Amino acid sequence: NAGVTQTPKFRVLKTGQSMTLLCAQDMNHEYMYWYRQDPGMGLRLIHYSVGEGTTAKGEVPDGYNVSRLKKQNFLLGLESAAPSQTSVYFCASSPLAGLAKNIQYFGAGTRLSVL
Amino acid sequence: AQSVTQLDSHVSVSEGTPVLLRCNYSSSYSPSLFWYVQHPNKGLQLLLKYTSAATLVKGINGFEAEFKKSETSFHLTKPSAHMSDAAEYFCVVSAPYNQGGKLIFGQGTELSVKP
Numbered sequence: 001n002a003g004v005t006q007t008p009k010f011r012v013l014k015t016g017q018s019m020t021l022l023c024a025q026d027m028n029h030e031y032m033y034w035y036r037q038d039p040g041m042g043l044r045l046i047h048y049s050v051g052e053g054t055t056a057k058g059e060v061p062d063g064y065n066v067s068r069l070k071k072q073n074f075l076l077g078l079e080s081a082a083p084s085q086t087s088v089y090f091c092a093s094s095p096l097a098g099l100a101k102n103i104q105y106f107g108a109g110t111r112l113s114v115l
Numbered sequence: 116a117q118s119v120t121q122l123d124s125h126v127s128v129s130e131g132t133p134v135l136l137r138c139n140y141s142s143s144y145s146p147s148l149f150w151y152v153q154h155p156n157k158g159l160q161l162l163l164k165y166t167s168a169a170t171l172v173k174g175i176n177g178f179e180a181e182f183k184k185s186e187t188s189f190h191l192t193k194p195s196a197h198m199s200d201a202a203e204y205f206c207v208v209s210a211p212y213n214q215g216g217k218l219i220f221g222q223g224t225e226l227s228v229k230p
Contacts, residue, residue: 033217042221042222043159043220050215092159103164106159109158
């Protein structure tokens with residue numbers, strides 16, 4: 001049981017390039033989230049999804065797009081990367097019901113640098 | 116609206132001495148509160164959660180937290196620090212689950228443990 005897997009683990013982009021971060025969970029969770037972590041700011045929510053085919057904006061959505069075509073996958077896209085998007089990105093998932101309801105399970109993170 | 120404030124950005128203790136990490140929250144309804152831990156270059160792991168069942172919550176690795184509504188606090192404690200406790204700790208409040216269960220993170224407290 002791998003839990004939440006993020007790929008890639010590291011990436012360096014040039015300004016203006018595009019890329020997609022992949023998050024995959026094997027726990028059959030309904031809810032999925034993308035966060036970014038910057039020094040001294042905790043984690044901030046970018047986008048989230050409450051089910052397959054649905055997405056919603058979080059606290060800092062500008063410059064990012066997401067898709068959830070399959071329940072187990074949540075993709076985060078950067079169409080035109082900017083240096084301000086240099087950060088560590090975390091994906092998380094959460095079940096809709098049960099004892100673990102409201103607990104989010106995190107991936108190991110993707111460290112992105114935009115030059 | 117909900118928010119959390121972690122009162123110390125950095126706490127340093129000696130091994131074997133007590134740990135206190137302070138957190139105040141603001142919530143317009145009965146909150147779900149969490150403490151997460153992040154070891155260097157790792158993802159986040161749940162330490163404990165409060166969801167109104169009991170005001171004193173026990174978590175993993177000997178940590179516990181007490182919910183005090185009158186003080187709007189949810190401080191994290193441990194009787195005796197271990198070197199392996201050195202990490203960053205996040206106090207977190209959750210939006211209602213029927214609104215997507217979004218997490219709002221504090222800024223984090225870095226815990227250092229001296230031999």
